[in-house]
């Protein structure tokens with residue numbers, strides 16, 4: 001819900017979802033294709049800068065959103081940097097610790113590179129999606145998708161789920177306030193009790209809500225399909241062309257770097273072979 | 276002859292496993308007039324109103340709309356519901372869509388109108404009800420008063436003959452109540468019939484032509500609002516009298 005609030009207030013609210021999809025898709029693709037951590041981190045920095053300047057959200061908020069995946073990624077990144085095994089068989093060792101005989105843990109240039117690359121790729125992918133969610137309200141996205149061939153049932157489900165999440169968030173915070181007012185959250189024990197009560201209440205409330213919703217839909221002659229007006233911001237041709245060009249250039253650059261490196265590596269190998 | 280738009284004949288209704296919610300209701304809602312349905316919590320106002328839109332079916336007795344007994348087939352209900360707008364007490368459950376504009380366009384689409392006509396009706400309803408300013412907002416970002424207006428817009432867009440509103444002023448602040456009454460006044464001036472359940476006697480006194488007082492599932496009295504509300508004994512009997520109201 002917070003994301004949707006932000007999307008509604010973003011400076012890019014009026015830009016067509018097609019352009020935004022293209023933009024975020026291109027970066028997502030780049031994050032998938034690229035196998036060089038310098039490229040990935042550069043793109044990540046660029047896109048973050050873009051998100052911060054173009055969308056007009058408070059930087060602190062943006063960083064806090066980024067911190068969520070970062071918190072999950074850092075531990076797994078740390079695990080990846082450490083290699084287990086016969087330390088004698090590892091190359092480019094930066095740090096090592098013998099555990100038992102020749103067995104031990106070590107950080108090598110390779111494991112470090114892999115970890116940095118994977119964390120970078122995940123962050124880049126996340127930022128690409130973040131750009132989309134922070135600039136496009138759910139309403140516009142579903143309208144756009146349903147106009148371009150997403151089955152009606154799927155969009156209806158998304159819309160209803162979205163509406164339910166909104167209601168849930170409101171109800172949960174109302175119940176929580178009511179519980180706090182009666183000191184339901186002062187200690188861990190009461191907090192646990194309160195939260196289980198909250199979940200139970202939400203469950204019963206959602207059944208009630210579903211019942212009332214279907215009655216309300218019937219009152220307005222519901223016939224089995226939720227048809228509503230869709231309003232999608234139009235495409236801006238010049239901007240679309242510019243964005244496409246930038247995306248193509250970026251992907252081209254990523255690919256050439258990929259190809260260039262492997263070509264180089266290949267020729268090195270060839271030289272080694274000839275020697 | 277009185278032109279009755281809605282008529283209840285000996286209507287009985289009990290919810291499953293409960294005591295009777297309506298027991299022998301006989302009353303009429305006159306076309307073009309504003310009727311208040313008064314009564315304390317649990318007296319059966321909501322049940323009565325739901326029957327006016329065919330959402331509940333009497334277990335005994337019958338409901339008549341525009342001179343014909345209610346037809347509970349799919350097409351019959353469509354006919355009735357396209358002309359009877361219902362404003363629910365819990366606005367939350369009435370608004371289902373992600374944005375106000377989308378929500379308002381839902382009813383008109385169900386009437387089988389083409390997109391152009393739906394867009395026109397939506398536009399008109401949004402401006403009539405003063406929802407223009409927040410038409411693109413998600414419905415959960417609205418204030419209570421705005422939600423009510425959005426719900427009214429969703430009904431008005433279908434061009435109904437009568438609006439049934441269930442305790443529309445509940446949960447609204449005084450300004451919100453005033454805005455809503457102003458909106459109802461405009462709609463009434465355009466020829467809309469109103470039947471409104473409420474226990475807000477100030478609202479009842481100032482706005483309605485007729486009043487029906489309900490108690491324990493049946494009407495105690497009905498007539499012009501000025502006469503009904505002057506009868507202190509009646510109000511006491513119906514549990515509507517408050518010694519703090521200063522009247």
Ligand SMILES: Nc1ncnc2c1ncn2[C@@H]1O[C@H](COP(=O)(O)OP(=O)(O)O)[C@@H](O)[C@H]1O
Nearest residue numbers: 290291293296315316317318319320321322323
């Ligand atoms: N869904 C339901 N299930 C069981 N009993 C109900 C239900 N809805 C209402 N009732 C009962 O029916 C009676 C009339 O309720 P209602 O029509 O909602 O009254 P009002 O709107 O005047 O407060 C009350 O006694 C209430 O407890």
Ligand SMILES: [Mg+2]
Nearest residue numbers: 320321364441
């Ligand atoms: Mg009620």
